[in-house]
Amino acid sequence: MSVIFAQNLTKQFKALKAVDGISFSVEEGETFGFLGPNGAGKTTTINILCTLLSPSGGKAEISGFDCTTRPDAVRASIGLLFQDTTLDMGLTAYENLKFHAYLYNLDKALTEKRIDEMLGVVELQGRKYELVKNFSGGMKRRLEIARGLLHYPRVLFLDEPTLGLDPQTRSTIWDFIHALRRREKITVFMTTHYMEEAENCDRIAIIDHGRIIAEGTPSKLKQLVRGDMIHLVTDDNQIALKEIRERFHLTAREESGMLAVEAEKGDEFIPRLIRGLSVPTLSVSITKPTLNDVFLKLTGRTIRDDALQNAKEVTREFVRSHRRAQR
Amino acid sequence: MIQWRPVYVICYREFVKFFREKSRLLGTIARPLLWLFVVGNGMASLIRPQTGFSYLQFIFPGMIGMTILFSSIFSSISIVWDREFGFMKEMLVAPISRLSIVIGKAISGTLISVAQAIIIMLFIPFLGLQMTIVQFLEVVVVSVLVSFCITSLGILIAARLTSFDGFNIIMNFLVMPMLFLSGAMYPVNSMPAALRHLTVINPLTYGIDAFKHVLLRQSTPPLGPEFPLSRDIAIVSILSISILSLAALSFRKKD
Numbered sequence: 001m002s003v004i005f006a007q008n009l010t011k012q013f014k015a016l017k018a019v020d021g022i023s024f025s026v027e028e029g030e031t032f033g034f035l036g037p038n039g040a041g042k043t044t045t046i047n048i049l050c051t052l053l054s055p056s057g058g059k060a061e062i063s064g065f066d067c068t069t070r071p072d073a074v075r076a077s078i079g080l081l082f083q084d085t086t087l088d089m090g091l092t093a094y095e096n097l098k099f100h101a102y103l104y105n106l107d108k109a110l111t112e113k114r115i116d117e118m119l120g121v122v123e124l125q126g127r128k129y130e131l132v133k134n135f136s137g138g139m140k141r142r143l144e145i146a147r148g149l150l151h152y153p154r155v156l157f158l159d160e161p162t163l164g165l166d167p168q169t170r171s172t173i174w175d176f177i178h179a180l181r182r183r184e185k186i187t188v189f190m191t192t193h194y195m196e197e198a199e200n201c202d203r204i205a206i207i208d209h210g211r212i213i214a215e216g217t218p219s220k221l222k223q224l225v226r227g228d229m230i231h232l233v234t235d236d237n238q239i240a241l242k243e244i245r246e247r248f249h250l251t252a253r254e255e256s257g258m259l260a261v262e263a264e265k266g267d268e269f270i271p272r273l274i275r276g277l278s279v280p281t282l283s284v285s286i287t288k289p290t291l292n293d294v295f296l297k298l299t300g301r302t303i304r305d306d307a308l309q310n311a312k313e314v315t316r317e318f319v320r321s322h323r324r325a326q327r
Numbered sequence: 328m329i330q331w332r333p334v335y336v337i338c339y340r341e342f343v344k345f346f347r348e349k350s351r352l353l354g355t356i357a358r359p360l361l362w363l364f365v366v367g368n369g370m371a372s373l374i375r376p377q378t379g380f381s382y383l384q385f386i387f388p389g390m391i392g393m394t395i396l397f398s399s400i401f402s403s404i405s406i407v408w409d410r411e412f413g414f415m416k417e418m419l420v421a422p423i424s425r426l427s428i429v430i431g432k433a434i435s436g437t438l439i440s441v442a443q444a445i446i447i448m449l450f451i452p453f454l455g456l457q458m459t460i461v462q463f464l465e466v467v468v469v470s471v472l473v474s475f476c477i478t479s480l481g482i483l484i485a486a487r488l489t490s491f492d493g494f495n496i497i498m499n500f501l502v503m504p505m506l507f508l509s510g511a512m513y514p515v516n517s518m519p520a521a522l523r524h525l526t527v528i529n530p531l532t533y534g535i536d537a538f539k540h541v542l543l544r545q546s547t548p549p550l551g552p553e554f555p556l557s558r559d560i561a562i563v564s565i566l567s568i569s570i571l572s573l574a575a576l577s578f579r580k581k582d
Contacts, residue, residue: 050420076422085415090344102336103421 003028003063003155003187004049010057011044011210018044020210023057024139026187026203033189035291037301040294041210042191043083046159049189050080060273063154079153081144089133093124093143093297097134097150104151118146138169145176149186158190162197174200195291206295213298218291224286225289225297228266230273231258232284239279247276255302262293329430333423337431338438341445343438349471355398357449359390380426380543384456385550388538389511391466392531394447395440395474396509400502402436403475403481407491429482433571435472435480444470458542465541473534476567480530483574505531510539512551530566533559 002025019041034042039114041064047053049060050072054254060072101111120126122142132140148156149201149228161177162170178200182188184322190201190207198204202253206214206221214221234240237254244252244261252261263269273280295304345352367383367390374382409415418428448466451458458466484497508522509531514525526532537559539552546552552559555580 050417052416072422072424075420076412080420081415082413082416084413088340088344088414089412090347091340095343096339097338100330100337100417100421102339103423104417105330105332141515272443 001064002005002026002061002190003030004032005061005204006049006058007047007060008058009045009055009060010049011048011053012056017210019048019055022207022210022212023058024205024212024215024317025188026155028187028209029181030203031181031188031190031201032066033198033204034189034207035193035195035198035204035295036191036207037193040207042193042207043159044210045190045207046080046157047073048302050078050157051075052168072291077154079148079151079156081141081148081156081158081161083163085140085144086256087132087140087144087147090131092129093119093135094128094133096143097147100147100150106151114150118150121180125184136169137165138172138244141165141169141173141312144177145173145180152184155187155189155320158188160191160193162194170197179298193296199290204291206291206298206301214294221291221294222289225293226262227264227289228262229287229289229293230261230263230266230270230284231287232273232309233258234277240277240281243279251297253296260293260296262289262297264312328426330423330427333418333421334431334434337418337428338435338575341405341435341439351401355394355401355443356446356542357395359394360450362393363387363390363450365424367454379405380546380550383454384543386512387451387454387456388542389509389535391444391470391538392473392511392535393506394443394476395470395534396501396506396531398440398443398500399436399474399477400481401431401483402439403478403485403495403496404488404491406432406482406485407488409496410489411491426575429571429575429578430444433475433478433574434483436481437474440478441467441470444474464543466538469534469537469560472563472567473531473537475564476530476534476570478575479567479571483570483577484506486574505529508532509535511535512526515548516554524549530563533562537563 004026006025007023009019009022010017010178022041022045024032033249034045036042044053048055049062049067051074054068062065062074063077070267083187088099091099097115097118098111101114102208106114116125116126119128120146124146127135127139132143135143158177162173165173174197176186181303190197192198201218203217204215204221205212205325216222232240237257237259240253241252241259244250244259248263250261250263252259256261261273263273270284271284274284292302351390363383363386367386371382406415409418445467448458448463484501488494504525508518508526508529510526511531515526515532518526533554536552536554537556540556540559543551
């Protein structure tokens with residue numbers, strides 16, 4: 001039986017169809033990822049699954065409980081890590097965890113035991129009685145993971161778990177998640193718009209404009225891109241682009257001053273390519289396809305095209321943390 | 328329907344934060360004391376009540392009411408803060424009923440307001456006022472009722488307020504008018520008819536009138552209590568229950 005099950009899930013906000021007929025299922029112990037740009041409907045889907053929103057149509061189930069009709073049973077079996085922090089900055093780490101334990105009806109002795117256990121897992125034992133507002137971004141995130149696991153949920157939801165963290169902290173957080181998955185048989189449902197992060201999943205659904213446009217293991221999805229990715233810079237990219245398309249009949253794109261060409265057996269193809277172009281080649285590199293290339297192939301856009309939106313998000317995050325500080 | 332462990336821990340959190348944030352504690356105590364010591368004494372020389380007690384004595388019940396008003400509204404507005412800073416989600420995704428959250432907030436707001444009313448009463452000896460133990464206990468009982476009523480009202484508003492930008496509007500168009508139209512600083516019956524209609528729909532009017540029954544027992548209108556005590560208690564109780572029910576209902580709504 002699937003631990004998470006969604007069928008034809010739809011959510012309509014006034015004019016916007018945020019989630020548009022999504023179906024998927026996640027098995028026990030699996031790590032399943034939603035990959036897509038901002039505004040694709042990832043968070044809306046999580047909010048429906050964790051009973052914060054009711055769907056406009058379709059069906060969602062967690063551990064066999066319907067998210068609409070049995071919200072309490074669903075809530076008892078999930079743990080969450082939201083995009084924005086939901087810790088109380090004015091409380092200590094211990095107080096935040098105690099609050100959580102009591103909401104989930106753990107008794108007093110168990111509460112103390114689990115708090116120590118989970119602080120150990122995320123290596124924050126030494127900070128138990130410190131106010132959370134003095135924590136760094138990575139420490140806050142780790143504390144939230146500890147809190148999300150305190151009641152031993154069957155499913156852990158991670159909504160953009162490493163958003164706004166530096167690469168080093170990001171990889172630490174992932175080490176924790178991997179270690180956790182080895183220890184417990186926990187099912188993880190996560191969303192991200194970082195390609196590298198999605199590669200940590202057993203299975204991925206690529207989501208765009210509220211629809212799942214591809215689903216499978218990372219390696220299977222990468223097979224959608226036919227071969228290797230060749231990136232090259234030439235004296236005149238426009239002429240080169242035209243020639244690649246006309247002479248070699250290959251798909252190619254220009255992105256940030258570089259040509260991206262998709263070709264089978266790229267290493268053997270490069271010499272022919274360079275000889276075949278009328279303009280001199282300045283540099284060339286070859287990479288195995290990433291999920292970014294898959295997304296590009298499926299949607300014609302890179303996730304990085306949303307850089308503008310990301311900047312807005314960073315600003316919002318800044319304003320929030322600034323307000324928090326003022327408090 | 329109501330889970331008591333979550334209710335307890337919601338109250339626990341509010342108390343921890345209340346005593347940790349010294350500025351809030353100081354602010355809520357400083358305001359009524361400023362009124363009592365400065366305004367009360369200043370006005371006392373202007374107004375010589377004919378009934379044989381001072382202006383300071385007259386406004387004391389009102390100042391307890393004011394302390395409760397500000398404290399209760401502040402406590403319940405914390406819901407808006409919780410929502411803005413995301414903490415509300417932690418409660419909303421927990422396997423607890425919405426009613427437990429509302430009851431938790433109502434009880435914690437009530438207890439904090441009563442605690443502040445008691446702190447204000449500790450200053451009675453310095454004001455040259457007198458109070459018996461029985462009166463003290465009666466004030467505490469009435470405080471519980473009034474605090475619960477105003478906190479419920481605050482929760483109802485907070486449940487509908489989507490950001491704290493609305494907070495100033497609430498302060499200027501609800502809290503201050505409630506204070507000025509409550510009989511805290513001048514008798515309700517001395518107001519112009521148009522304003523008097525507004526005092527009738529103000530729950531604080533009946534709360535402060537009940538305090539006057541306890542503290543200015545011997546006096547008669549205009550400065551003493553203006554309504555029967557039974558009516559005060561009945562109105563405050565009925566309002567509490569109905570406002571809290573409304574608040575719980577509006578909390579249950581999902582998008």
